[in-house]
Amino acid sequence: MAAKLNLSGPPDSDTSSPNDQSVSSRSSNRSLRVADKARRKNEAEDPFVLALKYFSDVEAGTPVYGNDDVERNMVLVEKVAYSKGLSPEAISIMLEFAMSLRMGTILCPRVLKCLIPAAVVPQEAVVRAFVWLGVGKIPVSTQILFIKWVLTVFDMIDAKDQLRAIYGFIFSFVTEENLCPFICHLLYLLTRKESVRVFRVRKLLELQSKLGRQPFLLNLLSLYKVFCPDLVTLSIPSRIKSVFRNHNMPWRSALIAVQKRDGSQAASSISPASTIKDKTNPRKRKHCHLVLPALCSVVNKEAQTEPSSSRKVVPLVQLHSFAQLLENMHRIELPAQMGSLLGSSLALQYLDCVQDESALLRLNFWLGYALHEEFLFCGDGGASQNSEEALQFLNKLLSTQHFLQEGFSSSEAFLYKFLNVWDGSLLRPQILGLLSNIPVIPSSQIRRLLFEPLMQLFFTSSLFFKCGLMECLNNMLLKWLTWHSVYALEDDLDISLNSHTSINMTLSGFKDSVMELVDFVGRLASVGLQLEGCHSLLLSFILDFYETVCDTFLKYGLPLVVIPPTGVFYPALFASDPVSVDRLAYIMYRYKVNLTSAKSQETEQAFHISRQTFREFNHYAVVMVNCLWNSKMFQPGMGIQPGEELLLKSNVPQYWMSFDLIHHPAFMSYAVDFHQKCWPGRKDMDLNSIKHSKPWSWYLEYLFSQGYDGLKQFVQSNISRQKAAGDGQGNSLST
Numbered sequence: 001m002a003a004k005l006n007l008s009g010p011p012d013s014d015t016s017s018p019n020d021q022s023v024s025s026r027s028s029n030r031s032l033r034v035a036d037k038a039r040r041k042n043e044a045e046d047p048f049v050l051a052l053k054y055f056s057d058v059e060a061g062t063p064v065y066g067n068d069d070v071e072r073n074m075v076l077v078e079k080v081a082y083s084k085g086l087s088p089e090a091i092s093i094m095l096e097f098a099m100s101l102r103m104g105t106i107l108c109p110r111v112l113k114c115l116i117p118a119a120v121v122p123q124e125a126v127v128r129a130f131v132w133l134g135v136g137k138i139p140v141s142t143q144i145l146f147i148k149w150v151l152t153v154f155d156m157i158d159a160k161d162q163l164r165a166i167y168g169f170i171f172s173f174v175t176e177e178n179l180c181p182f183i184c185h186l187l188y189l190l191t192r193k194e195s196v197r198v199f200r201v202r203k204l205l206e207l208q209s210k211l212g213r214q215p216f217l218l219n220l221l222s223l224y225k226v227f228c229p230d231l232v233t234l235s236i237p238s239r240i241k242s243v244f245r246n247h248n249m250p251w252r253s254a255l256i257a258v259q260k261r262d263g264s265q266a267a268s269s270i271s272p273a274s275t276i277k278d279k280t281n282p283r284k285r286k287h288c289h290l291v292l293p294a295l296c297s298v299v300n301k302e303a304q305t306e307p308s309s310s311r312k313v314v315p316l317v318q319l320h321s322f323a324q325l326l327e328n329m330h331r332i333e334l335p336a337q338m339g340s341l342l343g344s345s346l347a348l349q350y351l352d353c354v355q356d357e358s359a360l361l362r363l364n365f366w367l368g369y370a371l372h373e374e375f376l377f378c379g380d381g382g383a384s385q386n387s388e389e390a391l392q393f394l395n396k397l398l399s400t401q402h403f404l405q406e407g408f409s410s411s412e413a414f415l416y417k418f419l420n421v422w423d424g425s426l427l428r429p430q431i432l433g434l435l436s437n438i439p440v441i442p443s444s445q446i447r448r449l450l451f452e453p454l455m456q457l458f459f460t461s462s463l464f465f466k467c468g469l470m471e472c473l474n475n476m477l478l479k480w481l482t483w484h485s486v487y488a489l490e491d492d493l494d495i496s497l498n499s500h501t502s503i504n505m506t507l508s509g510f511k512d513s514v515m516e517l518v519d520f521v522g523r524l525a526s527v528g529l530q531l532e533g534c535h536s537l538l539l540s541f542i543l544d545f546y547e548t549v550c551d552t553f554l555k556y557g558l559p560l561v562v563i564p565p566t567g568v569f570y571p572a573l574f575a576s577d578p579v580s581v582d583r584l585a586y587i588m589y590r591y592k593v594n595l596t597s598a599k600s601q602e603t604e605q606a607f608h609i610s611r612q613t614f615r616e617f618n619h620y621a622v623v624m625v626n627c628l629w630n631s632k633m634f635q636p637g638m639g640i641q642p643g644e645e646l647l648l649k650s651n652v653p654q655y656w657m658s659f660d661l662i663h664h665p666a667f668m669s670y671a672v673d674f675h676q677k678c679w680p681g682r683k684d685m686d687l688n689s690i691k692h693s694k695p696w697s698w699y700l701e702y703l704f705s706q707g708y709d710g711l712k713q714f715v716q717s718n719i720s721r722q723k724a725a726g727d728g729q730g731n732s733l734s735t
Contacts, residue, residue: 051076056093060102070103078114085118085258088158092125099132099146108142112149116254120158126150127162130170140178147182152251154189159313160333167195174207184216191220193227193358200224201231226361316347325350338362339370342400352404360408367397368410375418387427394430407437419453424461432468436475440483440505443512451520458524463535466528470541473521477514477548481556484510511560518549518562526567534571536580542568543583550590553598559607561594563616573624574659578666578708581628586710588624589717591617621718629719631660661703662687674702 051073064070077094080086086094097103098111133143157163163170167190173183187195201224208217225232313333319325325332325346332350334341341347341363351359374390401407411434422431441449458469505513525542532538546568552558564587572584595617598609626632658664662671671687678695690699704712 047076048080052090052093055097058097058102060100062103064103064106070107074107074110077111081114081116082254082257085116086114087118088120088122088125091115091117092122095125095129099129099138101132101137105137105139105142108138109145112142112145113251115149115153116251116258117153117156118258119156121153121156123157123159123162126157127166130166133173134169140176143179144182147179147186149251151182151185151189152255154186155335155337160190161313164190164192164195167191171200171203174203177211180207180211181214181216184220188220188223191223191227193361196224196228196231198231205234223365226365227358316344316350319346322346322349325353329353334359334362338366342396345403348400348403364408364410367408368414371411371414372417375414376421390427391430394427394434398430398433401434401437407434407439412438416449419450419457422453422457424457424465428465428468432472436472437479438476440480440510440513442505442509443516446513446516451516455524458528459531463532463538466524466532467538467541470521470525470538470545473517474541474545474548477517477545480510480514480517481548481552481558484558485556511558514552514558514560515562521545522562522565522568526565529567529571534575536575536577539572539575539580540583543572543580543587546587547583547590550587551594553594559598559609561591561598561609561613563591563613563620569620573627574665576665578670578706581664581666582708582710584710585624585708585714588617588621589710589713592621592717624714625718627659628661628664629715633659662690662699667703670703670706671699674699 054069054073055077058070062070077086077090080090094111094115098108101108129146132138133146138146167187170183170190171187173179174187176183201221204217204221204224208214208221211217221232221234225234314328314331315333316335319328319332329350338359341351341359351363370393374393397408397411401411415431415435415438418431419435454469458466521542525545528538529535529542546564549562549564552560552562569584572580575581575584595609595614598607599614602608661667668687671690672685675682675685675687675690678698679689690696700715
């Protein structure tokens with residue numbers, strides 16, 4: 001029996017398997033139906049859901065006074081709004097109820113004040129509300145309250161494409177005198193380049209003639225001028241006395257409480273997404289422009305997980321890699337607070353890749369306002385009283401410019417003004433770093449904009465400022481020449497370091513600007529060395545500059561050769577440190593290579609190096625050879641020829657040998673060391689014995705082995721050494 005049961009078990013189980021599966025499926029479906037029914041029952045019993053249903057279904061004309069239902073449901077909605085915030089569906093229902101005036105105008109302000117979003121605000125609800133705004137039955141005070149609410153939650157609206165689609169409809173409200181300040185603020189946030197039209201500019205100018213030069217009109221016109229300067233001929237003042245104000249007071253505390261309770265990081269976005277801050281009391285100025293806004297989305301985590309492909313635009317904050325950036329390049333929604341781009345490397349990559357200039361124009365507008373407001377227009381010390389914030393701000397700006405490999409036109413305009421009031425010490429490394437990034441300045445303007453203020457600072461500042469300025473001007477020249485070598489065209493030279501606001505300049509115009517800069521540095525260097533007693537540190541920075549200048553033709557392709565002035569050449573030649581003399585020798589060697597190459601290409605390339613340049617170089621080369629090699633210092637025709645009586649009074653024996661490679665103050669220690677190694681048994685030291693043929697060759701090898709490659713290259717290129725019998729060096733000049 002047991003065997004039969006065991007044998008019959010498997011067939012029975014096989015035949016009952018489909019039945020068991022069907023029973024299980026029916027049980028599962030029944031459980032789902034029960035759970036769904038229970039959920040619907042709970043929702044139906046949820047007082048908040050019932051309250052939303054009430055406001056959704058209430059009929060027009062329902063009285064408010066004596067209506068306990070509306071009061072009870074309104075209190076429920078307010079309780080949830082101020083504690084948890086309202087969901088997008090709840091905001092849509094309540095906003096529709098308020099703006100449609102189904103129960104009159106009494107509840108409308110109360111409803112608007114409790115519209116505290118928990119996550120995002122549906123764009124469709126805002127658009128429908130604007131449609132109701134056009135009906136004309138809503139009181140003006142309620143209309144203003146609604147627009148204030150839109151400004152407050154602007155960054156929380158899930159998309160802006162439909163709002164920009166009704167830009168013209170929103171613009172029509174600008175004629176309402178009471179609404180105009182708030183409409184201008186909203187238009188400022190929605191404006192793109194395609195939004196600027198001639199008829200809108202005319203309308204704003206008409207309003208200005210009627211209302212006066214109101215700040216809200218000037219701000220909107222200034223943005224229009226940024227996008228289309230040809231359409232706005234009005235002169236916009238660089239500083240506007242009053243600007244857009246924040247209108248978030250009815251909702252601020254509630255928004256902060258809700259977002260902190262939810263652990264959201266969007267609390268910083270509560271203020272309207274404007275690039276302009278509150279009007280502050282001038283006696284207690286708050287320096288808030290130097291704090292970069294965060295590039296963050298106000299949507300909660302659940303909303304961020306939604307696939308971005310379902311939207312027409314993609315917020316930058318939702319992109320986390322360069323691959324995502326490339327995939328969504330043409331669908332990116334820029335943040336309203338353009339300053340936040342400076343804090344995101346991905347946003348900077350977008351700026352570097354994007355072809356539309358609107359993003360850079362908006363960023364320049366924000367940046368120019370922040371720089372002018374905090375460094376130029378503050379009467380209480382400005383950034384000097386917030387040095388840490390200013391330092392971080394300028395360092396971030398510098399890192400951004402280095403990332404983009406170009407400067408901003410707004411920082412360039414700021415620098416031209418700031419140099420006239422700068423003391424040379426406030427944030428010196430950052431200001432000089434920004435200064436080195438400015439693009440090529442036309443030669444007709446460079447003296448007024450740059451040279452005059454820098455000259456005053458140079459001659460009245462410390463040695464370290466002089467060194468820093470020399471380094472700054474060297475970096476500036478390097479960037480000009482590098483841009484020329486990469487982007488110069490044969491017919492039209494676009495040589496601006498800022499490719500978005502380029503200055504079209506001919507090759508001759510660019511050469512004139514470079515020539516002006518090099519001549520200016522030459523004058524500064526000559527006088528600066530006299531003021532600082534030919535300080536070796538300053539001389540080092542000056543030689544850095546001329547190491548750039550000597551290679552302008554071969555290294556950067558610019559048919560221009562500028563020889564250093566005598567005020568730089570002779571202090572370097574007579575310097576007490578061998579490094580300076582070696583660097584001067586290298587510079588002269590590179591000058592000869594560049595001039596030789598330019599001379600051979602003059603007929604082919606249709607350019608001309610002046611004869612005066614060749615004469616100056618040949619004179620310097622002869623002076624160096626006669627001084628360092630031939631021991632013929634202070635001879636006729638050397639350029640420096642003191643009177644014979646003065647030389648005799650100096651009591652220097654054989655003064656004509658004082659600056660050769662043996663007796664030169666920079667190399668005498670090497671000559672003494674070589675003499676001791678070559679003749680260790682001698683008690684009397686005779687340095688002139690080094691000038692014999694073999695010791696002289698050994699001494700040169702010893703000197704070159706110390707790392708003075710510049711001196712070695714100069715000697716090899718300018719002096720033809722010949723083996724001769726007996727004493728003497730047996731050399732001839734090959735310049």
